[in-house]
Amino acid sequence: MPFKSKNLGKLSQVPNIDMKIATYNVNGINARLPVLLRWLEETAPDVACLQELKSIEEKFPLLAIHGAGYNVVMHGQKSWNGVAILAKNQLELKESSRGLPGNDTDEQSRYIEAQVEDILVCCLYAPNGNPAPGPKFDYKMNWLQRLVIRSEMLVKMSNPVVVLGDYNIIPTDFDAQKPERWVNDAVFFPEAKEIYQQLLKQGWTDSIRELHRNEKIFTYWDYFRNAFNRDAGIRMDHLLLNAPLATRLKAGNVDRNVRGWEKTSDHAPVWIDVSD
Protein backbone atom coordinates (compact mmCIF):
# COMPACT_ATOMS: atom_id res chain seq x y z
CA MET A 1 0.00 0.00 0.00
CA PRO A 2 1.26 3.49 -0.79
CA PHE A 3 1.99 5.61 2.23
CA LYS A 4 -0.61 8.31 2.90
CA SER A 5 1.44 11.43 3.44
CA LYS A 6 -1.69 13.39 4.42
CA ASN A 7 -2.12 11.31 7.56
CA LEU A 8 1.55 11.58 8.38
CA GLY A 9 1.17 15.33 8.27
CA LYS A 10 -1.65 15.18 10.82
CA LEU A 11 0.34 12.93 13.12
CA SER A 12 3.28 15.29 13.14
CA GLN A 13 1.17 18.19 14.44
CA VAL A 14 1.36 19.36 18.06
CA PRO A 15 -0.87 17.13 20.22
CA ASN A 16 -3.60 18.32 22.59
CA ILE A 17 -4.87 21.00 20.24
CA ASP A 18 -8.43 19.91 21.02
CA MET A 19 -9.30 20.93 24.53
CA LYS A 20 -12.45 21.01 26.62
CA ILE A 21 -12.15 23.64 29.34
CA ALA A 22 -14.74 23.97 32.10
CA THR A 23 -15.54 26.11 35.12
CA TYR A 24 -17.59 24.91 38.07
CA ASN A 25 -18.41 26.61 41.37
CA VAL A 26 -18.71 23.42 43.43
CA ASN A 27 -19.88 25.13 46.68
CA GLY A 28 -17.74 22.99 48.96
CA ILE A 29 -15.60 20.33 47.31
CA ASN A 30 -15.92 17.79 50.13
CA ALA A 31 -19.68 18.16 50.46
CA ARG A 32 -20.08 17.82 46.65
CA LEU A 33 -17.42 15.22 45.92
CA PRO A 34 -19.78 12.52 44.52
CA VAL A 35 -21.37 15.09 42.21
CA LEU A 36 -17.99 16.41 41.09
CA LEU A 37 -16.61 12.92 40.38
CA ARG A 38 -19.72 11.91 38.46
CA TRP A 39 -19.55 15.08 36.37
CA LEU A 40 -15.83 14.57 35.63
CA GLU A 41 -16.46 10.99 34.56
CA GLU A 42 -19.51 11.77 32.41
CA THR A 43 -18.17 14.86 30.63
CA ALA A 44 -14.39 14.33 30.83
CA PRO A 45 -13.19 17.94 30.60
CA ASP A 46 -9.47 18.28 29.85
CA VAL A 47 -9.28 21.24 32.23
CA ALA A 48 -11.71 21.91 35.08
CA CYS A 49 -11.50 25.11 37.11
CA LEU A 50 -13.22 24.90 40.47
CA GLN A 51 -14.35 27.64 42.84
CA GLU A 52 -15.65 27.77 46.40
CA LEU A 53 -13.65 24.76 47.52
CA LYS A 54 -14.25 25.74 51.18
CA SER A 55 -11.22 23.62 51.95
CA ILE A 56 -7.63 23.99 52.95
CA GLU A 57 -5.04 22.04 50.98
CA GLU A 58 -4.77 19.36 53.71
CA LYS A 59 -8.47 18.57 53.43
CA PHE A 60 -8.64 18.61 49.63
CA PRO A 61 -9.74 15.15 48.32
CA LEU A 62 -6.53 14.69 46.36
CA LEU A 63 -6.66 10.89 46.14
CA ALA A 64 -10.17 10.94 44.65
CA ILE A 65 -9.22 13.62 42.11
CA HIS A 66 -6.03 11.76 41.16
CA GLY A 67 -8.12 8.60 40.89
CA ALA A 68 -10.37 10.37 38.42
CA GLY A 69 -7.29 11.02 36.29
CA TYR A 70 -6.52 14.65 37.11
CA ASN A 71 -3.60 16.64 38.43
CA VAL A 72 -4.32 19.68 40.58
CA VAL A 73 -3.00 23.08 41.50
CA MET A 74 -4.98 24.84 44.18
CA HIS A 75 -5.22 27.90 46.39
CA GLY A 76 -7.19 26.86 49.44
CA GLN A 77 -8.61 28.54 52.51
CA LYS A 78 -10.37 27.42 55.67
CA SER A 79 -14.20 27.47 55.50
CA TRP A 80 -14.62 29.79 52.51
CA ASN A 81 -13.44 30.62 49.02
CA GLY A 82 -10.66 28.50 47.51
CA VAL A 83 -9.92 27.82 43.84
CA ALA A 84 -8.34 24.95 41.94
CA ILE A 85 -7.31 24.02 38.41
CA LEU A 86 -7.61 20.35 37.43
CA ALA A 87 -6.02 19.03 34.26
CA LYS A 88 -6.03 15.51 32.86
CA ASN A 89 -2.85 13.84 33.99
CA GLN A 90 -1.39 13.45 30.51
CA LEU A 91 -1.43 17.25 30.13
CA GLU A 92 1.32 19.52 31.35
CA LEU A 93 0.02 21.56 34.30
CA LYS A 94 2.24 24.19 35.87
CA GLU A 95 1.10 26.86 38.32
CA SER A 96 2.38 30.27 37.28
CA SER A 97 0.93 32.53 39.98
CA ARG A 98 -1.68 32.82 42.72
CA GLY A 99 -3.54 35.76 44.23
CA LEU A 100 -4.46 38.95 42.36
CA PRO A 101 -1.69 41.55 42.51
CA GLY A 102 -2.40 45.00 43.91
CA ASN A 103 -3.44 44.40 47.53
CA ASP A 104 -0.96 42.80 49.94
CA THR A 105 -3.55 42.72 52.74
CA ASP A 106 -5.97 40.49 50.77
CA GLU A 107 -6.09 37.15 52.60
CA GLN A 108 -8.87 35.55 50.54
CA SER A 109 -8.07 32.70 48.13
CA ARG A 110 -9.84 33.68 44.95
CA TYR A 111 -7.36 33.50 42.07
CA ILE A 112 -4.86 31.08 40.56
CA GLU A 113 -3.13 30.88 37.17
CA ALA A 114 -1.59 27.83 35.53
CA GLN A 115 -0.09 26.94 32.19
CA VAL A 116 -1.84 23.93 30.59
CA GLU A 117 0.06 22.96 27.46
CA ASP A 118 0.10 26.22 25.43
CA ILE A 119 -2.92 27.81 27.19
CA LEU A 120 -2.70 30.12 30.20
CA VAL A 121 -5.65 29.24 32.43
CA CYS A 122 -6.72 31.87 34.97
CA CYS A 123 -9.28 30.62 37.48
CA LEU A 124 -11.18 33.15 39.58
CA TYR A 125 -13.84 33.42 42.25
CA ALA A 126 -14.86 37.07 42.46
CA PRO A 127 -16.30 38.37 45.74
CA ASN A 128 -20.07 38.33 46.00
CA GLY A 129 -20.24 41.81 47.57
CA ASN A 130 -23.50 41.62 49.51
CA PRO A 131 -24.86 43.44 51.34
CA ALA A 132 -24.43 46.36 48.96
CA PRO A 133 -23.53 49.09 49.43
CA GLY A 134 -21.11 48.47 52.28
CA PRO A 135 -17.60 47.24 53.10
CA LYS A 136 -18.13 43.90 51.36
CA PHE A 137 -19.18 45.66 48.18
CA ASP A 138 -16.14 47.96 48.48
CA TYR A 139 -13.94 44.86 48.71
CA LYS A 140 -15.66 43.40 45.64
CA MET A 141 -15.03 46.52 43.59
CA ASN A 142 -11.41 46.76 44.72
CA TRP A 143 -10.91 43.12 43.74
CA LEU A 144 -12.56 43.59 40.33
CA GLN A 145 -10.51 46.72 39.65
CA ARG A 146 -7.38 44.67 40.32
CA LEU A 147 -8.75 42.04 37.92
CA VAL A 148 -9.16 44.72 35.24
CA ILE A 149 -5.49 45.67 35.65
CA ARG A 150 -4.35 42.04 35.49
CA SER A 151 -6.60 41.36 32.48
CA GLU A 152 -5.17 44.29 30.57
CA MET A 153 -1.84 42.47 30.53
CA LEU A 154 -3.34 39.02 29.91
CA VAL A 155 -5.51 40.01 26.93
CA LYS A 156 -2.49 41.29 25.02
CA MET A 157 -0.50 38.08 25.35
CA SER A 158 0.41 36.40 22.09
CA ASN A 159 -0.31 33.01 23.65
CA PRO A 160 -3.89 31.79 24.20
CA VAL A 161 -5.39 32.87 27.53
CA VAL A 162 -8.70 32.05 29.22
CA VAL A 163 -9.91 33.88 32.33
CA LEU A 164 -12.78 31.86 33.72
CA GLY A 165 -14.78 31.30 36.84
CA ASP A 166 -17.50 32.73 39.03
CA TYR A 167 -17.41 36.46 38.28
CA ASN A 168 -20.38 37.14 40.58
CA ILE A 169 -21.63 39.53 37.89
CA ILE A 170 -24.84 39.28 35.86
CA PRO A 171 -23.64 41.15 32.74
CA THR A 172 -27.00 42.32 31.33
CA ASP A 173 -30.77 42.12 31.84
CA PHE A 174 -30.80 39.29 29.32
CA ASP A 175 -28.67 37.18 31.67
CA ALA A 176 -31.40 36.86 34.29
CA GLN A 177 -34.81 35.24 34.07
CA LYS A 178 -36.20 38.09 36.15
CA PRO A 179 -33.73 41.02 36.24
CA GLU A 180 -35.89 43.15 38.57
CA ARG A 181 -35.41 40.57 41.32
CA TRP A 182 -31.66 41.36 41.33
CA VAL A 183 -31.58 45.18 41.27
CA ASN A 184 -30.68 45.42 44.97
CA ASP A 185 -28.10 42.63 44.77
CA ALA A 186 -24.35 43.24 44.47
CA VAL A 187 -24.11 40.84 41.50
CA PHE A 188 -26.33 43.20 39.48
CA PHE A 189 -25.13 46.63 40.69
CA PRO A 190 -24.27 49.04 37.85
CA GLU A 191 -20.67 49.29 39.10
CA ALA A 192 -20.23 45.51 38.73
CA LYS A 193 -21.83 45.40 35.28
CA GLU A 194 -19.59 48.30 34.23
CA ILE A 195 -16.50 46.29 35.18
CA TYR A 196 -17.66 43.45 32.93
CA GLN A 197 -18.11 45.87 30.03
CA GLN A 198 -14.63 47.25 30.70
CA LEU A 199 -13.24 43.73 30.39
CA LEU A 200 -15.04 43.15 27.08
CA LYS A 201 -13.70 46.49 25.78
CA GLN A 202 -10.18 45.24 26.49
CA GLY A 203 -10.78 42.65 23.78
CA TRP A 204 -12.01 39.57 25.63
CA THR A 205 -14.59 37.30 24.02
CA ASP A 206 -17.47 36.21 26.25
CA SER A 207 -17.38 32.71 24.80
CA ILE A 208 -20.80 31.42 25.91
CA ARG A 209 -22.60 34.60 24.80
CA GLU A 210 -20.68 34.55 21.51
CA LEU A 211 -21.90 31.02 20.82
CA HIS A 212 -25.50 31.62 21.97
CA ARG A 213 -26.34 35.19 20.98
CA ASN A 214 -30.12 35.07 21.40
CA GLU A 215 -30.46 32.33 23.96
CA LYS A 216 -31.26 32.63 27.65
CA ILE A 217 -28.32 30.94 29.36
CA PHE A 218 -28.12 30.52 33.12
CA THR A 219 -25.37 29.07 35.31
CA TYR A 220 -26.81 29.62 38.80
CA TRP A 221 -30.17 28.92 40.42
CA ASP A 222 -31.05 29.70 44.06
CA TYR A 223 -31.59 26.82 46.46
CA PHE A 224 -34.67 28.77 47.59
CA ARG A 225 -38.15 28.62 46.22
CA ASN A 226 -37.53 25.74 43.88
CA ALA A 227 -35.63 28.12 41.60
CA PHE A 228 -34.12 25.45 39.34
CA ASN A 229 -37.44 23.84 38.48
CA ARG A 230 -38.86 27.29 37.69
CA ASP A 231 -35.67 28.07 35.70
CA ALA A 232 -35.32 31.22 37.84
CA GLY A 233 -31.63 31.49 37.00
CA ILE A 234 -28.86 33.96 36.29
CA ARG A 235 -25.64 33.82 34.24
CA MET A 236 -22.62 34.59 36.43
CA ASP A 237 -19.99 32.01 35.47
CA HIS A 238 -18.03 33.19 32.46
CA LEU A 239 -15.17 32.08 30.21
CA LEU A 240 -13.38 35.06 28.65
CA LEU A 241 -10.92 34.37 25.83
CA ASN A 242 -8.18 36.53 24.39
CA ALA A 243 -7.97 36.74 20.58
CA PRO A 244 -5.47 33.91 20.06
CA LEU A 245 -7.81 31.54 21.92
CA ALA A 246 -11.10 33.02 20.64
CA THR A 247 -10.14 32.00 17.10
CA ARG A 248 -10.08 28.38 18.31
CA LEU A 249 -13.55 28.49 19.90
CA LYS A 250 -15.73 25.67 18.53
CA ALA A 251 -18.51 24.98 21.03
CA GLY A 252 -19.66 25.60 24.58
CA ASN A 253 -22.59 25.27 26.94
CA VAL A 254 -23.88 24.73 30.46
CA ASP A 255 -24.23 21.25 31.95
CA ARG A 256 -27.66 22.16 33.33
CA ASN A 257 -28.55 18.59 34.24
CA VAL A 258 -25.87 18.57 36.94
CA ARG A 259 -27.85 21.24 38.81
CA GLY A 260 -30.67 18.72 39.14
CA TRP A 261 -28.59 16.04 40.86
CA GLU A 262 -28.85 15.17 44.57
CA LYS A 263 -26.64 17.23 46.93
CA THR A 264 -25.58 19.45 44.05
CA SER A 265 -24.05 22.92 43.98
CA ASP A 266 -26.25 25.95 43.30
CA HIS A 267 -24.08 26.58 40.21
CA ALA A 268 -23.87 24.35 37.12
CA PRO A 269 -20.65 23.59 35.22
CA VAL A 270 -19.94 25.66 32.10
CA TRP A 271 -17.58 24.45 29.36
CA ILE A 272 -16.07 25.31 25.98
CA ASP A 273 -14.33 23.30 23.27
CA VAL A 274 -11.33 24.91 21.62
CA SER A 275 -9.34 23.48 18.73
CA ASP A 276 -7.19 24.61 15.84
Next chain:
DNA sequence: ATGACTTACCCGGTAAGA
Protein backbone atom coordinates in the same frame (compact mmCIF):
# COMPACT_ATOMS: atom_id res chain seq x y z
C1' DA B 1 -39.39 37.95 49.62
C1' DT B 2 -32.20 42.04 52.62
C1' DG B 3 -34.54 34.99 51.88
C1' DA B 4 -38.28 30.57 52.21
C1' DC B 5 -31.75 26.67 51.51
C1' DT B 6 -27.19 24.78 52.43
C1' DT B 7 -22.52 24.72 53.92
C1' DA B 8 -18.28 24.99 57.47
C1' DC B 9 -17.15 25.33 61.95
C1' DC B 10 -17.31 22.36 66.06
C1' DC B 11 -21.28 20.42 68.44
C1' DG B 12 -26.27 24.26 68.29
C1' DG B 13 -25.40 28.34 67.55
C1' DT B 14 -23.16 31.86 63.90
C1' DA B 15 -21.38 33.50 59.43
C1' DA B 16 -21.63 33.24 54.63
C1' DG B 17 -23.38 32.69 50.06
C1' DA B 18 -26.28 35.51 46.07
